Amino acid sequence: MSITKLETAPSVSAIPQTMQAVICHGPENYRLEQVSTPTPAEDELLMKVEAVGVCASDLKCYHGAPKFWGDENRPAWAQEGVTPGHEFVGTIVSGSDAALAHHRLQIGDRIACEQIVPCGDCRYCQRGQYWMCGPHDMFGFRNYDGAMAEYLIVPPKARTHKVSKALDPQHAAFAEPLACSLHAVERADIQFNDVVVVAGCGPIGLGMIAGAKAKNPMTVIALDMSDEKLALARKCGADVTINVGREDAVQLIKDMTDGYGADVYIEGTGHPSAVGQGLNLLRKLGTFVEYSVFGSDVSVDWSIISDDKELDVRGAHLGPHCWPAAIKMIESGSLPMDEICTNQFPLDQFQEALDLVGDTAGTSVKVSIIPGSDQ
Structure with missing residues (x-):
């Protein structure tokens, strides 16, 4: 597929009155529709979407996971009538001088937005913990349309970050998952002598590997069931790779660490079996970081966490406070972005993009939608 980057912003007169957008009408009921192009209010900006990544959480929302649609234990996170898509980059094409000044932007700037649109008023926001905002409004899930559309409104409370125009759109949109990966690494508090294990070599896991390697621990070990993804993990910084479909990762890691186990385990698969795996391969007083969104409940022996090992x-x-580092890492060219961003689809093939993300046996890594592109 040939993708043409948007180099200059269109004039206001060139902005069409209608556009294509994917609309969520409930689980497994997403439709591409012709809708009115949004008009920004005085404090808003209009973005022309260049690329939007399709996340595993998008897929779980699409299939109706309780995390997004609620159950007896939690309220619904997703809303019908909202356009999905939270990993995006685009160009600012319209907005008042006041709105541009608020975000320190100009017409024609290319930006990415953090997934959350924090309220600024709740306890968490007031304490600087904006990523845990109480109302928790999110692009593509609740109260703000996402980027599976040709245009998108950037509200005044959005957290915006400039991105180089030299990057391919799908590479630039990878800033969101990479920032999330780096935050998980920050939570791990990695030390120089640590043996760090990252479970999963999908887009998030690969970012975790790159971030963990940047912390300069003793060893970074990557786990996956795909030899192709494990090879890519080495290019992202893994020192050791283990195919958990063929090898006993717990025993191998204990053998590598004189029987003690790993110091840090970062879970990025979203598969229930990876939780027990991590608890078993960690040493006593080790650190377990859980990032994934699960589609079903996970049961483990909690005595491993407490009485057996006293784990953190x-x-x-x-990805709070990690966006500048993520963008810098992508712009530096240190990551094999062409091998990470494997598949791009036009907007009218959004269903194929979702289905490919769900094909766990396939060879795709990061799947993206490029509005305005042709197959």
């Missing part, structure tokens, strides 16, 4: 178990959510 930490969650990780979004």
